[in-house]
Amino acid sequence: MPSRLNLMFTYGLLVFIWATTPLAIVWSVSDLHPMWALVIRFFIALPLAMTVLLFLKIKFPVHKLALLSYVAGSFSLIGSQIFTYAATAYLSSGLIALMFGLAPIMAGLIGRFGFQQKLAGLQWLGMGTSIVGLAMICLSGSQKHVQPIGIILMLISVFSYSLSIFLVKKINADVQAMAQATGSILFSTIIAVMILPWIWQYAPTHIPSVKSLLxxxxxxxxxxxxxxxxxxxxxxNLKATTLSLTTVMTPMLAILVGAYLNNEQLSIRVFVGAVIILFGLLLYFYKDLKMYRRLKI
Known part of the structure; x- marks a missing residue:
């Protein structure tokens, strides 16, 4: 079991990466077809992940339970990111991160109706509040970076991501984290290969810009x-809902990063909707936040 300090550092690093990844995705598709950017991403990631496994001499189990866990993990990779990359044409990077902020609510609904977990009244109130904020964003008008189809795509993406958390924990394959990540990337790459015939006509015909490549x-x-x-x-090492708390921290940070580095301007109505969503998430996690004051993860 990793130490509390180790988990806190891992948690903070994950928040930083997820706050900056939406903008990186938007930039990566600026000179590439979104699906090609996604496919190339996994084609490069797989050999790198396998190299890390070999270098660190980490075992890569291939028994039935491990394989099921890898498949479940791929739901949070290509299963989720197909829809995220598709949404880049309709939403700003900040709003993509904001939509991922709904993962705790999605996880709560999956836990309630799929795994018979109970939800408190304050959690239901938080869900309702966030839905009001989401509706405000949807009804904000047809701005360039705020389109309803993008929100629908992201809701599917968030569902796939949230479902993955529960499935990996339920399977409980006792696989090391790096092996789990590599296995999930492997199955994601297999799906990426299956996508190729459908996107071959959009294959890159020139070297992308430096910004897109970076x-x-x-x-x-x-x-x-x-x-x-x-x-x-x-x-x-953490509960599914506790892990989902990472997405409460990332949206506003991602919106600020997008505004500063990519000049993504959002209307007052969209901003208010985002604040309402985050307030709903705080209500949803009120009890968890009280527990964190006691430093109990």
């Missing part, structure tokens, strides 16, 4: 390798 490298190293290692390490 953003792609960032998504590979930081989001696909380091973040997934952190993520599965936390999945194995």
């Amino acid at each position: 953003a792609l490298v960032y998504t590979v190293i930081m989001a696909s390798l380091i973040a997934m290692f952190c993520y599965f390490k936390l999945v194995q």
Whole structure:
């Protein structure tokens, strides 16, 4: 069992990476077709992950339970990111991060209706508040970076991500975090290969810009390798709802990063909607936050 300090550092690193990854995704598709950017990301990430496994001499189990865990983990990778990359044409990087902020609520609903977990009244109130904020954003008008189809795509993405947390914990394959990350990347890459015939016509015909290439490298190293290692390490040591708390911290940070580095301007109505969503999340996690004051993870 990792120490509390170790888990806190891992948690903080994951928040930073997830706050900056949406902008990296948006930049990576600026000169590439979104699905090609996604496919290339996994094609590069897989050999790197396997190299890390060999270098650190980490065992890579291939028994039935481990394989099931890898498949479940791929739901939080390509299963989720197919829809995230598709949403880049409709939403700003800040709003993409904000939508991922709804992961705790999605996880709560999956836990309630799929795994018979109970929800407190304050949690239901938090859900309702966040839905009001989401509705405000949807009804804010047809801005360039705020379109309803993007919100729908991101809701599917968040559902896939949240479901993955529960499935990996339920399978409980007792696989090391880096092996779990590599296995999930492996199955994600297999799905990426299956996508190729459908996107071949959009294959890159020129070398992407430096910004696009650097953003792609960032998504590979930081989001696909380091973040997934952190993520599965936390999945194995924290409750699903506690892990989902990371997405409460990232949205406003991501919106600020997008505004500063990518000039993403949002209307007052969208900003108010974002604040309402975050307030709903705080209500949802009120009891968890009280527990954190006692330093109990």
